[in-house]
Structures are given as C-alpha cells and as structure tokens.
Amino acid sequence: MHTSILCAALAGLVPHAELAPSPNWTSDYVQGQRQALIRNKPLAVFLAPRKGGWDKLTKEGNLGKEARHLLADRYVCVHVDTDTERGRQLALDFEVSGGLGLVISDRTGQLQAFRHEGTLPGDDLKSYLERYSAAGRVTQTTETHESNRTSYAAPSGAAPSTSGRVYPGAVQGWSQPSYGYAPSFSRGGC
Numbered sequence: 149m150h151t152s153i154l155c156a157a158l159a160g161l162v163p164h165a166e167l168a169p170s171p172n173w174t175s176d177y178v179q180g181q182r183q184a185l186i187r188n189k190p191l192a193v194f195l196a197p198r199k200g201g202w203d204k205l206t207k208e209g210n211l212g213k214e215a216r217h218l219l220a221d222r223y224v225c226v227h228v229d230t231d232t233e234r235g236r237q238l239a240l241d242f243e244v245s246g247g248l249g250l251v252i253s254d255r256t257g258q259l260q261a262f263r264h265e266g267t268l269p270g271d272d273l274k275s276y277l278e279r280y281s282a283a284g285r286v287t288q289t290t291e292t293h294e295s296n297r298t299s300y301a302a303p304s305g306a307a308p309s310t311s312g313r314v315y316p317g318a319v320q321g322w323s324q325p326s327y328g329y330a331p332s333f334s335r336g337g338c
Contacts, residue, residue, distance in 0.1 A: 165183055171219035173202070173227045180226035184257045191253040195239045199230040205250055206270045210238040217272045220279035223252075252280045254287035256320060261287040 173199040174180045177193065194202040202225075203210045211219070219225050226233040229235045230247035239247050244265050250273075261280045268276075279285070 169217060171216060171223070171225040175229065176228055177226050177228060180224050181257055184224040184253065184255075184294065187224060188255055189222060189224050190255055190261065191226060191257055192277070193218060193226045193228060193242070193251040193253075194237070195228045195230050195242065195244050195247065195249045197235075197247060197249070198229060201229060201248075203229050204248060205267055206216070206273055207267045208270045210270075212270045212274065213255035215270065215277055218274065218277040218281065250276075254280075254285070254308075259287045261285075262291050317322050 165248065174183070176285075180191055180193070183189075196202060200326045206212065206215075210276055230239045230240050236247065239245075241261065242249065242251050244251075244263075248267065249263065249265040250268070251260055251264075253259065254261045262276055264276075266287055
C-alpha cells in the first residue's frame with residue numbers, strides 16, 4: 149500500500165509538458181482521408197505490420213517525443229496493418245513493396261508530398277513531418293528520402309492536377325474498387 153501511494157505521489161511530480169501527446173490513429177484509410185479534408189491537415193499514412201507498427205518505421209524503434217507531438221498536432225494519422233490482405237494491397241497500390249513505409253499528403257489530400265519505403269532515422273522523420281505540415285507549403289513534386297518525383301501539381305491558385313501522383317480516392321468522380329480503396333495516380337515522368 150505504501151508503494152502505491154509513493155508511486156502516485158511521484159507520478160504527480162512529472163511535468164505534463166514533458167509527456168508528448170499521443171496521435172489519434174485510425175486504421176480506416178478512407179475515414180482518414182475524410183478527416184484530413186475536413187480538418188485541413190495533411191494525411192500521414194504509416195504502412196507497417198501489426199498493432200503499433202508506426203514505431204517500426206524509425207530505425208530507433210519508436211517515433212520519439214517530437215515526432216509524436218507533430219503527428220498529434222498537425223496530421224491526421226492512419227496506420228495500415230500490412231499483415232492483413234487489405235493492408236498488403238494498399239501497400240502495393242502505394243508502391244511500398246516491402247510492407248513498411250510512409251506516405252504524406254499535401255493539405256488538399258489529393259497529392260502525395262512525400263513517400264518512403266523502409267525505415268527512417270528518427271531525426272529525418274521529425275524533419276519531414278515539420279516540412280510537410282508547414283503552413284503555406286505547396287506540393288509540386290512527390291519527394292522521397294532519396295530523390296524527387298514529379299507529381300504534375302497545378303500551379304498555385306489553379307485547380308489540382310489529376311494527371312500526377314494523387315491520393316487514392318481524391319479525384320472527383322473516382323470510383324472505389326470492391327476492396328474499398330486504391331491509389332488512382334499515374335506516374336508521369338518517373
């Protein structure tokens with residue numbers, strides 16, 4: 149009994165500012181897209197096996213306090229379990245062949261701003277999360293950890309292009325396949 153009272157007392161001494169907020173995760177990609185559009189936030193899609201798979205994306209084995217804070221404040225977060233048939237299919241649709249990767253949309257939810265296959269150093273992940281959530285950022289290419297890819301995004305103020313790398317289901321008039329979601333982008337110039 150004395151131990152539990154001591155633990156409770158010590159827990160009260162830890163400043164709450166030190167604890168990073170936990171992102172709200174959804175496993176429903178389509179719902180995540182809707183929320184991103186409503187909340188005017190980029191979508192961060194973590195493709196990784198099993199529950200808590202988002203931690204597998206960093207070389208350190210966890211997202212880290214700063215990345216969790218950025219995800220909680222600035223993104224709509226989706227975890228796609230690539231151990232499931234639907235998750236494996238979505239990973240293939242995103243061209244993430246190893247079942248482990250990250251895709252970040254722009255604020256419109258229609259264009260991929262960043263994609264990466266495999267793990268990333270935690271500092272790089274934090275840097276990418278800061279960059280792609282910056283206010284006023286305009287996506288014109290789909291960047292990767294190694295290189296850039298052209299997305300043929302429309303110039304600022306013009307209607308978004310539907311000929312570049314777009315997010316699944318983002319194009320007006322897009323019809324969902326029977327498994328519920330699929331990227332409908334083309335690879336122009338890659």
